[in-house]
Amino acid sequence: MNTFNQLLRGLLLLVLAVFGMLMAVIFMISTAIAIGVLYVVARIKGRPFGVKAYWDQRRHTPTSKNSFKNKDVVDVEMREIH
Numbered sequence: 001m002n003t004f005n006q007l008l009r010g011l012l013l014l015v016l017a018v019f020g021m022l023m024a025v026i027f028m029i030s031t032a033i034a035i036g037v038l039y040v041v042a043r044i045k046g047r048p049f050g051v052k053a054y055w056d057q058r059r060h061t062p063t064s065k066n067s068f069k070n071k072d073v074v075d076v077e078m079r080e081i082h
Contacts, residue, residue: 042049 039049047053
């Protein structure tokens with residue numbers, strides 16, 4: 001009976017391992033498809049595709065000049081935690 005339980009546990013572990021590997025492969029394939037779509041869209045729009053281009057774009061975006069024009073804080077809610 002002990003051998004049967006160990007065989008059953010081993011089989012369950014094998015099935016879970018194979019299922020996990022299949023899920024990982026599906027995730028990698030979907031990620032590759034998403035990156036491919038982003039690459040094609042970037043090429044169609046004429047933008048460079050890559051991490052450096054992304055960070056350069058994020059760094060050079062103009063910030064809103066109206067946000068926090070007055071640096072004074074006028075409304076603060078405080079709660080005491082006991």
